[in-house]
Amino acid sequence: MTAPPRSAAAAAAARVVDIGELRQSCAACALHALCLPASIDGHDLARLDHLVKRRQPLDRGATLFREGSAHPSLFVVRSGSLKTSVTLPEGDNQILGFHLSGEILGFDGLAGERHQCTAEALERASVCEVPFEQLSRVAAQVPGLQHQLFRVMSREFVREQQHPVMMGRKQALSRLAIFLRNLSERRAATGHDPLELQLSMSRQDMANYLGLVIETISRLFSRLHAQGLVRVERKTVRILDPAALHALAEGGEDENRALA
Amino acid sequence: MTAPPRSAAAAAAARVVDIGELRQSCAACALHALCLPASIDGHDLARLDHLVKRRQPLDRGATLFREGSAHPSLFVVRSGSLKTSVTLPEGDNQILGFHLSGEILGFDGLAGERHQCTAEALERASVCEVPFEQLSRVAAQVPGLQHQLFRVMSREFVREQQHPVMMGRKQALSRLAIFLRNLSERRAATGHDPLELQLSMSRQDMANYLGLVIETISRLFSRLHAQGLVRVERKTVRILDPAALHALAEGGEDENRALA
DNA sequence: GCGCCGGCTTGATCCGGATCAAGTCCGCCT
DNA sequence: AGGCGGACTTGATCCGGATCAAGCCGGCGC
Structure with missing residues (x-):
């Protein structure tokens, strides 16, 4: 994953957030997962801590969100891992993917203001949450962020296509x-x-x-x-x-x- | 699909583009596929014809874009239908989806500035093209459009998940x-x-x-x-x-x- | 420790869909 | 019209993975 495009002026000051910072800052962790630099278009994204909610660690089997959950968010996995799945009418369910440390989930759920699948921890896991509503508002004011969000979303879109290829x-x-x-x-x-x-x-x-x-x-x-x-x-x-x-x-x- | 959220002021004047207009305007067709009203945040989107390129009709078997094509675009199917597929290392390929009249394709390809799959017409088809680069620029200035783009992208994300469920x-x-x-x-x-x-x-x-x-x-x-x-x-x-x-x-x- | 229980492994059998093999149908070209 | 070729159908057989069934193993509570 390469650094996102940005203005030449900002480029000098910007640096992509390092993995080593994951432990320190929740915002840093989110920025890294989104392949974002610490600064973009002159905005110091590392200061956007108010965007990122730290969550209580999830125990194995705990659900992060459910099909139908309102106020969807993006989630970045800080440690542990999760699975996402949908429930079929007959009762059984289909697992759509596994989400490991450093990865992102929650891109379903923007369409209808509700999540369309269920996310559950496979082991004790910690995540940070980026409420999509707020993220979207900030992105509207920071074109570089908006652009990068589209990129990451497209990346997840493509990643998901590997599932049917495999099946x-x-x-x-x-x-x-x-x-x-x-x-x-x-x-x-x-x-x-x-x-x-x-x-x-x-x-x-x-x-x-x-x-x-x-x-x-x-x-x-x-x-x-x-x-x-x-x-x-x-x-x-x-x-x-x-x-x-x-x-x-x-x-x-x-x-x-x-x-x- | 419901109308997208918008300011109360704009709501009064806005109307969702009607299917009947598909034949008339290429922009109208794109707006409808994106579930957009004709006007948003005070911008008259129907006037954004410069964003939308009309394309020569594709004959059956013609490719709209290929894996690796640069300058990715979104495409709205005006008539006919297409399939998207990826080529596997051994030579054969996996079909990822079919795209019917009124639907949208091309959400792969934003991540690496290149399309990740190949789109081919199943029958004589006409599409209109929305270069993503330009769309993204306009979206940066029209928060309502940006928001709706996220919604539509998420909708396609979820739609794609039906494929593995079926398989x-x-x-x-x-x-x-x-x-x-x-x-x-x-x-x-x-x-x-x-x-x-x-x-x-x-x-x-x-x-x-x-x-x-x-x-x-x-x-x-x-x-x-x-x-x-x-x-x-x-x-x-x-x-x-x-x-x-x-x-x-x-x-x-x-x-x-x-x-x- | 003991026993229980859930996750996992291994074996035997069955069956649904892949494979192999002929056709058939239809469009198209001359 | 004739005949060629590709898409589709249908039949016979095979085989890989589902199913049924029987353990095994490791963790945990008592």
Whole structure:
């Protein structure tokens, strides 16, 4: 992610907020997630603390917002992770995505002034909240911020498109490989070891997200483990052979057979 | 879709652009797709014709934009229909959505200043183009427009989430039923007969979109036809029993067996 | 410690949709 | 008209993942 465009004058003073500041300031954390510099168009965004609400940490299973919640907000994950899902008429639900530390959620909910999905913590998680109403007002006065909001929203739009791409794969192993690869890339993006994954979601959640059943997930992990592609230990997965995993993520026709 | 919020003063003069004006003005067409009134915050948006470029009609198979196209734009479909897709590393591609008359596309592509997917006409189609760069500039000066852009973008974000929800269904019949129901709802939204569908895409496109193969699509249509739920005639589908179709879209466990 | 319970793994079987293989239909071009 | 080609349909078979069923493991409360 590159720094957003800004006036030449502001460029000299501006710097993109560093990950190291996440602990210090809630606003800094939000700015980083939005790929924003500390200053834009002459406004010192780091001072916009009043925009950002700190929230009580969420316990595992706690809901951040629900389908139908009014006064939607954007949320930046400071630590832990969450899942978003929608409830289907028959009662069961479909998981739409997982949101890891440093990522953002809540872009549903602007349309009808209400959230359209439910967000729930997968583990103890802390988030900061940016009420969209206020953010929108500030953005109206700061064109650079407005522009960057559109960019980030579009980025999430595109990110979301990976979900149907993955579900379009007919081989279950391909889907899982794509899922693991995505997690790996997101680890890398936040400066972590991309080969060490912490699967904070349950097998059931993974299965739901991938359009499979829990038994299939379990079997696939066993196969990958047996072939030495990954080391699976409870919720910790270490990728041992990224290249092979990458190959499975594509076609995976013959590779699939090879892992009998 | 309700009218967007606006100041009380502007509300009196404003009116949402009528579908009937689509033929007249390209700007009117864009305004309608964005759920915008003709006037907002005192600006007469209908006069913003310079924002909207009229495009040569696209022939069937012509591409509107490609993955990687620079200077991304929003496009409003004035007539005909298009599909958007991404190309996978192995060569085949995944269809992400279909865009019918009156709908909008192009919200990918704001993030990296380039489109992330490819849009292709399914039949002769005319669109009008709103270069995002210019739109963004105007939005920066018209808070009401900016706000509405966020709303519409969020709406598309949520609409896109229906795709994985549909692909999460394990029964192929459920997926097709959901697909047909969505098309039906979109027909209704543009004032057409919701029971008369024009499937401008090929069976292959449908299969790809639904995560199935072409033979399955064909068989499912035959089953639905044999059971009297729909009347299928080439690309024209008439829904004869909306309630039953709706039931199939949900669980569809036993209904599935019933249509042996 | 013990026992319970929920999440996970593993095995056996079944079945729905993919695959392979013929056709059929229709538009289109000459 | 004829005939070519692509989109679609239909049938037969196969196979991968769902389902059913039986443990296993680890955590937690008592």
